Amino acid sequence: MGFPVDLRRCQALGLAGTAFLALGGETAGALPAHDFLAPGSVQAVLGLVGVYFGVVLLIAAWVLLGGVVRGPEPPTPRSLLLVLAVWAAPLLLAPPLFSRDVYSYLAQGAMVDAHIDVYAYGPAQLGGPLADEVAPVWQQTATPYGPVFLVVASVLSALTRGQLPAGLLGMRLIALLGVALMAAALPRLARHSGADPAAALWLGALNPLVLLHLVAGAHNDAIMLGLLGVGLVAARGRWPVLGVVLITLAALVKAPAALGLVAVVALRSRGRGPRAVLRYTVTTATAAAATTVAATAAAGTGYGWIAALKTPVSPHNWSPTSLLGRVTGAALDQLGSGLAPFALPAWHAAGLLVTAALLLFIWLWLRPGPVYALGLSLAAVAVFGPAVRPWYALWGLFLIAAAAPTGSVRTRVAAASAVLALTVLPSGAPADVEQVILAVSGGVLALVVLWQAHQAARPQSPVRERTA
Incomplete structure (x- = not known):
């Protein structure tokens, strides 16, 4: 036994x-x-x-x-x-675990509160004790986040008056709200996709990556995924416009959620002809554009977030394209080639092309259910993008959990989750042999x-x- x-x-x-x-x-x-x-x-x-x-x-x-x-x-x-x-x-x-990103969030909120352009300057421009908590690699880096998250961070900064313990608790409560929205959406999305709601909750909400990085790490991916999940629930039901608004707000936290708008069109036009696809595409695009304009105006941070999508990633990032870029650059440098500085950008561009090809393959050739297709698409974006972090795996995992067609898919995703849960030190710093x-x-x-x-x-x- x-x-x-x-x-x-x-x-x-x-x-x-x-x-x-x-x-x-x-x-x-x-x-x-x-x-x-x-x-x-x-x-x-x-x-x-x-x-x-x-x-x-x-x-x-x-x-x-x-x-x-x-x-x-x-x-x-x-x-x-x-x-x-x-x-x-x-x-x-508990104190922040596995990343120092939450300190960057607080500093960026304080910068907005102080009317400093976060899309032009890094936290070093803010100065003071709060900025000193930001990891050195991000001190001079403009924020890559959208205006919706910056409004949340700014309001929290004003409420906590820059006090670190209160700010950390506030960011964790915001992340918990995002996890709660994820947990609320999962069973509904699973039923719609013909999957087991309990299995969806087990893989998508009780996953160790959720607890380690969204709760303990207080990452803003939680609020992005929460808004995306409830937006999809609304879009497949009787409130499609509300669904578009929520998904657009998710994308104005972090940009990858914008792929959810493709899923909205697929959900609404499934089984219908090209005219329906065109009609729902126009409706979705109009609602998303209106939401973007309204949210950006309300935030008062301007449209710098569009250019900020090109914010540089950590030079030590271990995404496949970054790793290949560093190896190729080192090899070219050893050969004395002047092309070495172009190796990393070239591999990042190749990653974008691979991602685009995979998205076309998923949506136009495989044609799984819209929720599952969105999960696979976000997983492709996370893997082949210029930056990879363990919590990025949750972008696709969350929706794969809700709509995976077989138990074998869940088993493989669960095994990957268990491995990723062991890959980052609790301090968020690079590991040495002793650690x-x-x-x-x-x-x-x-x-x-x-x-x-x-x-x-x-x-x-x-x-x-x-x-x-």
Whole structure:
């Protein structure tokens, strides 16, 4: 007999995982400068081990919960939402984890509040303690985010008056709102796509990447995906114009959500002729343009966000195109070629061409359901774009979870999620050998504990009495 698994045990194991995450993050997370501990200090070492101990426990709880969802008596979506709330609870007051991007959000909100053009200047222009928290690589970089997110960040800056603890909590609450919208949309999108709502929630909302990067990391991808999800729900129902408005607002947080407008046209014109496609295309484009103009005017930040879409990415980014660009550039440099500086831009351009070709293939050749096609499209954008981060995987994963046609697709996506959940240090900084060893040690310790629990739960074989 295997490890006894039920919803309650999965909930408790995941809660233990996020509790260790929160505790470890107190000394190993993306801490403010005045709380930063040297990586080799005892507290930082224990924190890093504790975080990865918690990550592995959380992944194990999620995998076991997947077995319960696929079992003969799967939990209801409502009970899964309760599990999500329990797992997320310890992370609410934890320091930022796995990225320092939240400090950039707060600095950009303060810049808008101070009437500094965030599309022309980086946080260094703001100056002061808040700007000092931004990672050095982004100090001089203009924001790549749209006016809707900047309005949210500006309002939060005004409410918290630049106070860091309040600002961090506010950004996390905004991210939680986005996760709540995602969780609300998933079952509805799954039913529309003929998928299992419980399986959709398990893969798309209780995924460790959601908890690690949208909740603990407070990334603005949460509000983008939340608006995109509820926009698709509205568009497939009786409020198509509202759906277009919500999806456009999502794109004015982060640009990839604009692909959702293609899904709206496909949802409304499915099974109809070319005239219907043209009519819904015009209607969708008009509503999206009106929303964009109104939102940009209300934000008062201007149209600099269009040029900001070309904001440079980190030179150490590990997207396939960036990696190939660096390798090619280094090889050309060794050969003494003057083409070395053009290697990275050339590979980024190639990535855009590959992405465009994949999008045409998905929508015009494969022609899956609109929600699933959108998920595949966003996954292609994330993989072949100039920048890749683990939380970018959620762009496509969220909708693939809602509409994947087979269980094998979910299994492969779940395996990729588990691997990606282990790839970033809780401080958000690049890893060195010592930190990798400590992280692996924490994960191995969790596996040992899980194995011991498994062994203890197995029934003991009866000992036969020897006969004389």
